[in-house]
Amino acid sequence: MTNSFKFTARGDRELVMIRVFDAPRHLVFDAWTKPALLKRWLGPRSWSMTVCEVDLKIGGTYRFVWRGADGSEMGMGGVYREIVPGERLAATETFDVPWYPGGALATTILVEHDGKTTATTTIRYELSEARDIAFKSGMERGAAESYDRLEELCAARGAGD
Secondary structure (H helix, E strand, O other): OOOOOEEEEEOOOEEEEEEEEOOOHHHHHHHHHOHHHHHHHOOOOOEEEEEEEEOOOOOOEEEEEEEEOOOOEEEEEEEEEEEEOOOEEEEEEEEOOOOOOOOEEEEEEEEEEOOEEEEEEEEEEOOHHHHHHHHOOOHHHHHHHHHHHHHHHHHHHHOOO
């Protein structure tokens, strides 16, 4: 398994997550945009995604809800701002119960080289305070675990799953 996850703060309002996946970018893009696949990787292993709605078009919305082992729920949603199939995806993000002030825009860029895809996700927060809260929240651990799950999913799909 490729374990090349990088999580860094950039400037005063951005977090950047980079991971190389041993899969062509069309598989990675599908996993980022198709509900049946999103439900299999997005979020920590101890949480299940109970709601996954995606209206993949500019101005379309998405909605995700996860449930923890203790029954607690976390929901979020947003609006797609940019979609370049197989290459780029940008969407706002707002949590049902805000854990940081303001909103954010997450932009994911996929670049393929020799059958491997580098996914770079930049989250730009409205406020520097929000970026600092997210950076210190444990988000790095959860994102790394999600990306491990995505790597597993891509390997299974590449093998014919």
